[in-house]
Amino acid sequence: MAISIFIVDDHYMVIEGIHSLFHHEKSVEWLGHATNAASCLAFLKQQLPDIILLDINLPDKSGIDLCKEIKTLYPTVCVIGLSTFNQQSFIEKMMANGASGYVLKNATQKELMDSFETVMKGRAYLSHEVAQMLRSHEATDDAPVLTRREKEVLELIAEGLTNNEMAEKLFVSASTIDTHRKNLLMKLNAKNTAELVKLAIVKKLISFS
Amino acid sequence: MAISIFIVDDHYMVIEGIHSLFHHEKSVEWLGHATNAASCLAFLKQQLPDIILLDINLPDKSGIDLCKEIKTLYPTVCVIGLSTFNQQSFIEKMMANGASGYVLKNATQKELMDSFETVMKGRAYLSHEVAQMLRSHEATDDAPVLTRREKEVLELIAEGLTNNEMAEKLFVSASTIDTHRKNLLMKLNAKNTAELVKLAIVKKLISFS
DNA sequence: CGCACCATCCCTTTTTTCCATGATTTTTCA
DNA sequence: TGAAAAATCATGGAAAAAAGGGATGGTGCG
The missing domain is CATH 3.40.50.2300 (Response regulator)
Known part of the structure; x- marks a missing residue:
């Protein structure tokens, strides 16, 4: 057969x-x-x-x-x-x-x-x-779980928006954005924004094209 | 034939x-x-x-x-x-x-x-x-020409190094790094570091794996 | 109900980046 | 060899991010 x-x-x-x-x-x-x-x-x-x-x-x-x-x-x-x-x-x-x-x-x-x-x-x-x-690659490359809001902020960060701009866009205060930002740095284990964006792309947390 | x-x-x-x-x-x-x-x-x-x-x-x-x-x-x-x-x-x-x-x-x-x-x-x-x-795509998507040093700095930025860290690593002063950084922002037409890293990856100026 | 988690907000201090402007030396290459 | 490009360094100020702290309300779930 x-x-x-x-x-x-x-x-x-x-x-x-x-x-x-x-x-x-x-x-x-x-x-x-x-x-x-x-x-x-x-x-x-x-x-x-x-x-x-x-x-x-x-x-x-x-x-x-x-x-x-x-x-x-x-x-x-x-x-x-x-x-x-x-x-x-x-x-x-x-x-x-x-x-x-x-x-x-x-x-x-x-x-x-x-x-x-x-x-x-x-x-x-x-x-x-x-x-x-x-x-x-077993132990290394695991993408963290992000919340809806964190993903939104992450994408806007990569677009080059500042905290204030994001705050306006998402109708929240800048402090809120700041908190999300801190959580993102922690979750992705990034030292700063630059590494955050790179890791986000590497781990396919944001899409671009 | x-x-x-x-x-x-x-x-x-x-x-x-x-x-x-x-x-x-x-x-x-x-x-x-x-x-x-x-x-x-x-x-x-x-x-x-x-x-x-x-x-x-x-x-x-x-x-x-x-x-x-x-x-x-x-x-x-x-x-x-x-x-x-x-x-x-x-x-x-x-x-x-x-x-x-x-x-x-x-x-x-x-x-x-x-x-x-x-x-x-x-x-x-x-x-x-x-x-x-x-x-x-005629007018749009053209990757700028970067110098050897600019590429080096760009990669280190994406690794999350600060100006001072890069200065130490490359044995130059922090002001030099700052200049390269400004030139990168200008050449890639980026608003800030976050967008710079994203554009660098999109335009395949830095490799990652 | 209590617990975990999310989203929201605020404060301070320090660090880092961004911007403008200018200058010198080294390298490259036509 | 001479001009152009690249790499180097500097000062100073404004803006933004990072790091630390703490706080409130809502939602889902066992």
């Missing part, structure tokens, strides 16, 4: 690459591909693959969110995250949203095949490099 | 994808691939392709630097930048270092073929999306 796979990636070359890796492989059935979240969901209404290879970055939605949706709608399919980035936060979010595995795009045919077989047995698969990285 | 190509990319799937796009194409001769800068340079000592498809991100060296080296050693080969990122600074640096073109990894076979033909005629090729983006 062949394993049926479906791939979601906005990079034509990656789709083509995986296709060419498996098109001669009898044990793998290529159901097709999608280049965005919407057409992926449309496809799944018609047909369910055993495994979905899902890129982290899609044009219309993050792969992380899409993974969650897929697992809610179709709990039986296995999702394997696919990315060029060996980034802990991505991997964790992906796995937290129900993914069965995570492989990097520099994986070989053998690694991919391994991942298929492993997840079909109901176990999780992390590619070699990913697993290694997770071990090394 | 077939166009000979060589590809440098650390992602197995991308190599495989491009290979599969062209292996049946008589007008394109596939010379091989490398997954890092060192083995690329080693290959070029043996044989020169017409076109090198060069990824921006390599494990041992940035594709931008490698492009410069290649064009210095072998001015006749055409380099086409290859990336998932549609980022102005990358594109500009790549072209400034002698690249003949820049295509995204979601390019189709036709687009790639176009790019080959265009650069072989001695003209530059930018894939559709790239050209469109450059037009829209």
Whole structure:
């Protein structure tokens, strides 16, 4: 019984690459591909693959969110995250949203095949490099939990607003902002504003683009 | 006469994808691939392709630097930048270092073929999306040129050091640091340190991991 | 109810940054 | 070699942030 796979990636070359890796492989059935979240969901209404290879970055939605949706709608399919980035936060979010595995795009045919077989047995698969990285980062990189207000203030700090400006904008007194600021420095263990902003970006507490 | 190509990319799937796009194409001769800068340079000592498809991100060296080296050693080969990122600074640096073109990894076979033909005629090729983006971002997103010292100070600021600490570390007076700092604020057009750090990261003037 | 947590507010002192202005030496490179 | 750019240093004042303290009301939860 062949394993049926479906791939979601906005990079034509990656789709083509995986296709060419498996098109001669009898044990793998290529159901097709999608280049965005919407057409992926449309496809799944018609047909369910055993495994979905899902890129982290899609044009219309993050792969992380899409993974969650897929697992809610179709709990039986296995999702394997696919990315060029060996980034802990991505991997964790992906796995937290129900993914069965995570492989990097520099994986070989053998690694991919391994991942298929492993997840079909109901176990999780992390590619070699990913697993290694997770071990090394284990104790360090944990993002603190911020309150709604703290996040707001953090974003405004990074925009370059002063306490007084933030106070006006958020309709509170400057002292309140000052307190939030102190708490942020404490929670992120930052020495000052500069380090605070850097850590906030590194830990993906604020988004920018 | 077939166009000979060589590809440098650390992602197995991308190599495989491009290979599969062209292996049946008589007008394109596939010379091989490398997954890092060192083995690329080693290959070029043996044989020169017409076109090198060069990824921006390599494990041992940035594709931008490698492009410069290649064009210095072998001015006749055409380099086409290859990336998932549609980022102005990358594109500009790549072209400034002698690249003949820049295509995204979601390019189709036709687009790639176009790019080959265009650069072989001695003209530059930018894939559709790239050209469109450059037009829209024209006046805005340009990273300023920083001096060696300014970059050093910028990194230390993001680490959370104060002027006095940086002065000690760099064996200069605090006033000197202050001047660099002012110049940084001016060059990046930042209101204060917080925005400075954010912009520095957004514009990829400092690296973190 | 008591407890933890959040959001709000206030005060003081010290440190650091921001701004303006000006100047000298060193390096770079056309 | 000569001009331009970079790096260096300084003074002084205004503004902002950091660090320390303490305080009040509200909400959710076992």
